[in-house]
Amino acid sequence: MQHYENFIDNEFTGSATQSRIEVCNPANEQVVALVDTASPEDASHAVRQATAAQKHWRRLPAAERAKVLHRLADALVARADKIGAALALESGKSPAHARAEVMYAAEVTRYHAEWARRITGEIIPSDNPRENLLLYREPIGVVVCLIPFNSPVYTLMRKVAPALITGNTVIVRPSSYTPCSALEIAHAVAQAEVPAGVINIMAMSHLVAEQICTRPSVGMITLTGSVGAGRKVLEYSQVNIAKAALELGGKTPAIIEPDANLEQAAADIVRSKTTNCGQLCTAVERVYVHEEVATKFINLLRNRMRERQWGDRSKNHDWMGPLIHANARLHIHQMVERAIDDGAVLECGGVIPDGKGFFYPPTLLTGCRQEMEIIQEEVFGPVLGVVTYQTLDEALEMANDHQFGLASMIYSENHRTIMRVANEIEAGECYVNRVPDDPYQGHHSGWKRSGIGGDDGQHGMLAFTQTRLVVATW
16 A cells, blocks of 8 residues: 655655545545645644745746746656556546646646746836836745645646746645645656755645644645635635635536537536536536427437446546545435425436445436525536526526636527627636636636636736835936
């Protein structure tokens, strides 16, 4: 069985408390690794080293920092098999899917490295004739990166790479469900000869995470996680007025107009809903279909959901894999049961299967109403609720009548309909005739309770900076 230690100041070190996490493979419920958890002493050491390293790292020209990031991307590629194998075991992803995530993480690392010569300030006209106003972009300092379980390798580099290119150092806390891949990345960090203290990766309890996040030298906390976790981070950030960047829950609506390509829409939606067992923040969660095509479209969805096979993805890459743990499955199943009790019609799925692994079959619920819990609350699993509508006005009103605003989808061949939805949807992203996939040169940013700030692109990179105005007379 694999044993992982924390990575602090370019050294692997066991916990002073000898406390460990048992990491379980959700496809068969077997313990696959033991991971040391950081002690309060480890936390203090990591913050000290990251703080000290940042003073030198920020002084390096951005082009020199870019060279380090390119070396790190090379190391990720070189270790893709090992990182991917760890990710597959801890998450239930197929080895091929897990390895592809590592390669994508290397791509996003290179993308942010290329911002090195594009982190620009501003020269602003002054009211005084013998004066210049110079606006500088500067790093924030030490950044704490809180990583989720669903795409833990990609999300880690999605946060670490822009933080580093802008001159910050990082302390990474991976999910307790998927810490192994993060600590395999630590070996890539060492291989790439990233300067000591610049990247620190540790598994830790909520208490130790709080101790780190509330240290005075931590200037920013970035999280991808639940709304509840986001509220905790806001509490942490209040202690020292640290900057908080939060990517939280989602409840992606898909609007299906009568002129839509129904075959394509059904195929896309089922793929979105069953990729990673529906454990994606931008996966479609609620479908609004025009009553004119509702019967035909529901039949297409039902058939495709029933055809979607599931099981241990180490045996078949094309299967849908498991949920991350037993409590997630129970929570989702109880939501389905409450929806049925409230009048929804179960078209397929909706049962907890026998045997090992935290599997849940693709589940389709029709006859849903806007006020139902299954439409209002994030499921984060392979469950899809369908609501019918009569007019586009009604569809937009229901799509926007929600606490979340992360991603959205519109299926139509009418450019006027498409542009109206694109202009009026209350979400940070709108995908036209396709599923969400967060292009890293764009900007992934939620509205409402879906978050504060965002990841990706120039705006995501600049989120890791602060400004200094220099008023220079001459």
